[in-house]
Amino acid sequence: MVTEKGEQEEYDMARELKKTLLPIGMGVIAGILSFLVTGEMRQRDAFGIIILVFMIYLQKFIMPKIGVELEGKDWAGVAFLTFSSWYISWTFALNL
Template sequence: MAMNREGLIKTVVPLILGVVAGILSFLITDGIRSRDPLGIIVLVLLIYVNKFLLPKLDVNLEGKDWAAISFMAFAGWYISWTFLLNI
């Protein structure tokens, strides 16, 4: 049961932080295309937040987990930011 809890946390938390990064990227760049790199920096910073947040939730992280965590955060960021840019 603990493995399922850890797997769920490793999926949901980065996804939520990715969506938050997408919203922050939209608000910071204000839809201006020349400021896109700033939106990517927001994503990288929120992926880094996972390093401190996940151990506080009693999740054991291994080296291979970071690829999945980064991808989930990227997917949430990309989908939410693209959605907001097209509204």
């Protein structure tokens, strides 16, 4: 990548993997927790969404601790990866 000053930034594969795998893992954890909290009761589905939002917010504190500084545009990707893995894992657990 080239910055505005013309300097090249080094592409950090480990940083990008952390930015991808942590949201996916957090989404799976959120999906399992959502299933355990809501169980078979459809009236409690809102708790599952609250767990998802909490897991996305929790990543704000975890990412800097593992050496990943996120920019504004990165949060859209983090939220999408967490949401999609949460949705898939919760749906899978509901259909077992």
